[in-house]
Amino acid sequence: MVHVVVQGTDQLFEHAEVVCEFENALIDTFPNAIAIGCIFHLEQALRRAMRRFLPPEEECAIAMTRGVLDILKVVEQNLIERAIKWVKLEIRQPCDVAGIQCTNTKWRGFWGYIQRTWPELYNVSVWNVTGLNNELVPRTKNPLERFYRELNDRFPKPRPSMATFVGVIKPLSAEYGQRLTDISCERARRPTLERIQLPVPIDIPEVIDDDSDDDVW
Template identity: 65%
Template sequence: MISGVLDMLTVVEHSLIERGTKWVKREIRERCSAAGIAYSKAKWRGFWGYFRRTWVEQYGVKVWNVAGLDNELIARPNNPLGRFNRELNSRFLSPRPSMATFVGVIKTLSSEYVQRLADVPRGRVRHAPRERIQLPVPIGIPEDIADDSDSDEPLALKHASDSSLDEESNDDEEEGTSFSV
């Protein structure tokens, strides 16, 4: 799932988590339907049961929800391998670089690292600027949102351009003369 759906729960007001969860369930179902992906009610029901037990009841919303916090206050992982991985990914222009590009990037990174180590005893250490965490923008959740994630009805997305075709097909079905093209 792309960002902007499940991660939306991290920025929704604490009091709106229940409505936010309903919105996320509906959005996932709509996007699966639009992409032609089968929506497994049993698997999603299992996930949402786990989510509720673990992240809402056991730990509580305040542990993982960052709504209302300034970006500077949000904790960042202090994992050197994660930082190295992000640094490598930012240097490569393509997902699968050639061996020459890979070796060149590693050589550049290692020389920069050696320079940083040499700067420590000389007192020329400068802190690398921290990257800013990109949080999703909270959406407006309607108050009357329904949780239809467990319903058996297929989710139909209706587009304005399809309305005339729907009326024609309904007329044909009522007369018993529907044709498939």
């Protein structure tokens, strides 16, 4: 990969070091370990899904309010299906109060994605942290995670061309270099990690009074 980048920049790119993740090595070394709390990736995936299915931003803002969509992370794992219905209602009610007509066809694609992916494709125990408090939920210390997130945000579309990749990575690497210099010279402080704030678990009612059509929502 580094060789391709060097050739794509007419050998003007000089890397200082190559960093590799060791996630796969840990998985192979500890095959019986239980992974808990992939909530960061869940939140990222849900936000990307919203961008893909394009419900209006004001409706997305209601869904992403603390205690609405993120309640799926802390409810009892056997209540996920019921909790999804509760979340739908929690999105619809504020929209109705604000006079916002929910765009059902766009939300239908989003909910279909959730049903196909998170309860079925992934084990609920991987991303649901019910019973754990904030202090017990792990957060990555890998600086590459933050870099990947910032890098992906700057690409106009997935799978960029080599020219686009170089055009993005060059100014970004300069920014990171300047940032590290500023920190070492005490012109700036290291960013502090945001403490994970889990929503407060709720009791999901057995009967949810939702008049929405499941075929639409």
